[in-house]
Amino acid sequence: MRVDDELWSAVGDPTRRRMLDLLLSEGSGTATSLSEQLPVTRQAVAKHLLVLDRVGLVHATTAGREKQFRVDQAQLARAVAQLADVGAAWDSRLQRIKRIAETIQRGKDQDGESEKKQ
């Protein structure tokens, strides 16, 4: 697994995505406060927070008995950039295929064997 994949798989989990959404919209949150707005237990949320913290997407500040988590904006921006990169790569591939398909459509003299070898 490459280094970049860590950010991906951190963001790949739907629960973690929703946690990031919540943290972004509310500024901060604890494992308990987040679990109240999610369909999973506090312990599950705590584990996810550990994962997010390990890849640097959130940071914790302990205040009394509470542990407040906050999103690391720079790291999230990096994750967003990676999403955009992959999306753009696939997009350009798709566009290229589309162009080739149109070319084949236009020059349709012989058929069937066009995509056998590259």
Add this chain to the structure above:
Amino acid sequence: MRVDDELWSAVGDPTRRRMLDLLLSEGSGTATSLSEQLPVTRQAVAKHLLVLDRVGLVHATTAGREKQFRVDQAQLARAVAQLADVGAAWDSRLQRIKRIAETIQRGKDQDGESEKKQ
């Protein structure tokens, strides 16, 4: 798990992402041909192809003893759109936070309690 999450988690796996890359760049491929270019066994690739097929990202056509897989462009485009959506949502959140931070910086008369409620 929401319906949309299926596409996400299909694309969330690093091996599956590389498989999509390979299929896009080579047009098509079998479990065997893909496994030769990946650090996993043929059976692992076959399972991933099952997952990708279940969410409609690839389709198979059997020819003799070979089973060729191809990317479904429309579905992949949909996945790319989802990536872009989430990225854009987070991006706008980050920008908004940035603006608020700047506002606080400018009007720094009282301190500390500014982000308590929105």
Add this chain to the structure above:
DNA sequence: CACCTTCTGCAACGTTTGGTTGCACATCAA
């Protein structure tokens, strides 16, 4: 102080998922 509530952390457990090995079956070519 003692008592109770609340927030956290740790451990055990179950299920799903990504990966492996091993084997049986089908297909093509000599």
Add this chain to the structure above:
DNA sequence: TTGATGTGCAACCAAACGTTGCAGAAGGTG
């Protein structure tokens, strides 16, 4: 027919996501 190659199925292993249960630390109130 024989041998190579491609596929499918089953058992197994490890990691990840989720659960329950319990112990401990921090706050509030009599």
